[in-house]
Amino acid sequence: MKSRTKPALRALPAAEVQISLPVQGVLRDVRHAFLGLCIDAGQKVLAALMESDRIALCGPKGVPDTQRRAVRGGSTAAQVVLGGQRIAVRRPRARSIADGELALPSFEWASSGDPLDAATMAAIAAGVSTRRYASTQEPVPAVHQPRAASKSAVSRRFVQLSQEQLAQWLARPIDELDLPVVMIDGIHFRDRVILLAIGIDAHGNKHVLGLREGSTEAARVVTSLLSDLIDRGLDAQRMRLWVIDGGKALRKAIVQTFGATAMIQRCQEHKRRNVLEHLPEDMHASVKRVLKDAWSASDADLGRRQLQRLATSMQAKHPGAVASLREGLEETLTVQDLGISGALYRTLRTTNPIENLNGSVARYCRNVKRWGDGQMVLRWVASALSDAAHRMRKLRGCSQMRSLLKALDARRPEAGSATLRKAA
Template identity: 45%
Template sequence: MQATMNEVAQRVGLRGKHQAGRQAYRHGWEPGWVVIGGCKVHVKRPRVRQKASGEVRLESYAWAQQENRLDEAVLARMLHGVATRSYAATLEDVGEVEAFGTSKSRVGQRFIRQMEAKLREHLSRRLDELRLVALRVDGVRIDEWTVVVALGVDSEGRKHVLGLREGATENEATVRSLLEDLVERGLRYDQGLLVVIDGAKALRAAVRAVFGKQAVVQRCTVHKKRNVLDHLPESEKRWVGRKLTQTYREPEYSAAKAALERLADQLEEQHPGAAASLREGLEETLTLHRLGIPGLLRTSLSSTNLAESALSAFEAKGDRVKRWRSGQQAERWAGMALLYAESRFRRLRGHRLVPMLQEALRRELGLERAITEPALVAG
């Protein structure tokens, strides 16, 4: 309160000293509160009145009451794993003054309000200036709800959380709504866009409906491997898993494709389900191979693991929730984990090779010819 006392002295002069022509005077004290150390505390605040127009607003006191500082303190602690019931125990010692506003319910309300505001701001921002080369779409299961997440990689290899929706990847309407929102916010894909997805047919249909031929689809090799192994007995999983890993590391497209087809043939007689799973979408699991993208960048972009690893931060925090009440709550917690992860994202491994991917996408869509052919005619 020292700043407020100094402001009072500036307005009415020092106590006990005459100040000619002054227009305001002290008017006693009244109960008040200020934000200190992540909580509200009760204080006595001085009052000042104008001779002509009544109560004077003390700017320093108004600043000390700004609740956005308290909201930010709550959000920061929650993002670092502090439970609502433990919030008060993390606060700084504010001395003998009485603190309040730190109950579990109050902290929870502040967190929800702040988190929803942050998500609205982040997930409604314009994307016109963002030059994306890759888009990853995946779903995460939270209790009985699924949240579909869209993460982008720009031309410099930086990763961005772009959007999320509560709903399953098996629901075309949900995914399509999410992708259409990105386009409405200015996402550009006229130079081609690599879209990394799992094997959900509805997801593939939504990508085709929104982006058309400008989307070049890469099926997630991690999901493919998981799906194939799910059809096998435990005794067969190890060698098949090892074979799939080795094959997807194969640098040449033709060699990788031939190896996958041989493996499917090997599995056909004893494990036809695994063979069928491997053959389904096989070509799209090799899109980056076919485009000629080399090892490190190909490995980084051939799966939706970025979404899963970003949401792994959710697991520890989500475990504290005793009862999931709605899809909105699941969406909010997933958003919290994603924004927390985004602030710690590193550039994509192999990001120096991103220009090679851009060139390959243009070539895939025939855009290279569109650029070079006029020059040939002019010559």
Template identity: 45%
Template sequence: MDKQYQTPEIDSTRIAVPERISIALDEIAADLREGLLALAVGAGMQVLTAMMDADVTAMCGPRGQHDPDRAAVRHGHERGSVPLGGRRVPVTRPRMRAADGSGELPVASYEAVNDTEVLGRMALERMLAGLSTRRYTAGLEPVGAQVTDAATAVSKSAVSRKFVAATETALADLLSADLSTLDLVAFMVDGVHFAEHCCVVALGIGIDGTKYPLALVEGSTENATLVTELIVSLRERGLDVTRPVLAVVDGSKALHRAIKDVFDHPVIQRCQLHKVRNVVDKLPEKLKSVVQRRMRDAYHAEGALAAQAQLEALAAELDRTHSGAAASVREGLDETLTVLRLEVSPTLARTLRSTNAIESMISICREHARNVKRWRDGKMALRWCAAGMVEAGKQFRRVNGHLHLPALRVALERHVATETAGVVRHDGRVTAA
């Protein structure tokens, strides 16, 4: 039964810390044989008991001495529990009631350590690391046989409930984060499949080179409606969609259309790696390595005009024997050369010429969910994916060449201004509108 205290929030400054605490060594001597951690836990439990007694004494006065000015009176003891190393361990906690009879008062030290969020975070970390609910206890620290035997909240169902609560929090935090202060330069969007569920995820790169997991939405396929919903949600959370942004996508027409519909001035960069794979998939084995090398050489040319000339020459050669591959080379060719047309520095271009950055985040999401055998519904896929994105965000480093991002911003603004003033031809030249 939950108790309604007079003070709903505990101020840690109210905790009474005794100057000296006596520890009964004979009670914890047996713990020494189980390791130093078990010994420290045994001593710590005695310290917690002493601190709770000190809190009660500070509020109620010394035991056996009447104090007319006391704020509370002792009200016996009851069973309680505190989190310890991913489990809950039982303690006997004192109780006290307000002297004026208005209700029960909290014991500050007990409330301070009784933070259930710790258990949720530990369950989240262990399950994302690949530990199943059945083997959860195998990942806990050895705190002594006596404590382990009395511990609770380590069953499969209890761990599962903690994990669900923690991932729901991660999902809610991710989808509600304020984006009004984010100065976005580059934007990536892609899909990840969990069984029959498809999660479309978005990654942003700020002007300082920091990568941000932005949002996700669940559906069955990467359709335009789904992607538009995701990008619109970013706008509603304060993301500035009026400034020019480099949108790096694969060949999906749905992604392309949604980005064009929501962003005011998107500049599309088609993933060069996807384009190479699409072309070589239409070729026999003996030609794949040759064509792959020629396309990669073209994408690393000194400029967009040189790269376009090399790719068009390759397409002309393929026309004779493999027209499907030739058509694939030409399809969206100008959008695969955007980073060259913007004269992005080679170091920064390595990040922006492909969707590797967002695919790296997706691979982390898949890795964390590798132990899931049955996906119950789309909400479960969203929770796992959100938890993986948050975990990936902790591992992110700033993109290589991030010092060139301000120059990219200037190039994007110049490109958009040029498009506004004229019509950009496929060779990069401009004619009057």
């Protein structure tokens, strides 16, 4: 009894493919001949599939059909993707009586550029230069006319793909992300700087938000980056923690753009290095210990007093170190002042999360010996970020993010105003 729920199976005619074994080639070069044999087999199978598609469109060859809607049109030279390069094939043609050339599904699948694009980006991400790309591919016999693996072809393909990735990064909306933490840092490429911003959501996931190219980390460049983030959906009214290094331009632009909703955490590691640069070598160990104790204190007020005592003790002999310590001192204690401790505090007290990403970008771009214009730098950075985004882990201490959210909400200007009115 036939099933009413399953469609009837249609038997397809079997296609026979004859393959001649190149015995002499096998004896001379086993690997080369075997690859050629595989390509020959693949070409014949593809040819049989394409002919099957053409029969489905035009009907069997030599069989009259008054209802025929398409006719055969011979064949033409074409290329299909094989790994990271293209090889030549003959594509049978089918033409619609009314609409012209018809596509063959099997050829569309075999000639798709996606595998070729993916192979190119994977090779560059692995550190293969465009000059050596061809040497990483299997040696296809010359009779098959391998193409698209030369330095110029790979370079053109990478430029196009990286430009598409850059456009995606610059236009991607971020309005659906709730980002209580944002980190900003600069990546230096000789005389150019790429400002990079990453956001951390309420679950501890990291998101690359945007990038901006400039000659320096000037306030106008930072403001341009922040304005772009707001245009793409970053909530400017949300109370947020900004983790930055010691750059004054970064702080100025953030405060001017977000005002009272911005809480700034200066990177303690940058501050430690800046202070030690003003001190003799024999004082480094003792000062490091005091700074570590102050920034590890369970109470922000206690840490503040320890830093102030250190500054007072060095005032006479080392005024430069004292000036560096006192500049932005309060902002090195922001996360402590919010009551955050443990792994989350150790993560947010420095810019290490974004600097680790910067390191991934530097490794990705290590083969570039000469940088051109700013657009080239942006394209490479966007490609590096696209490659690194798949490997980004959750923020260390992410289980404590709820405590951070509560602490930030308690610092909202509206909450402070309501408390004052209630007390009055």
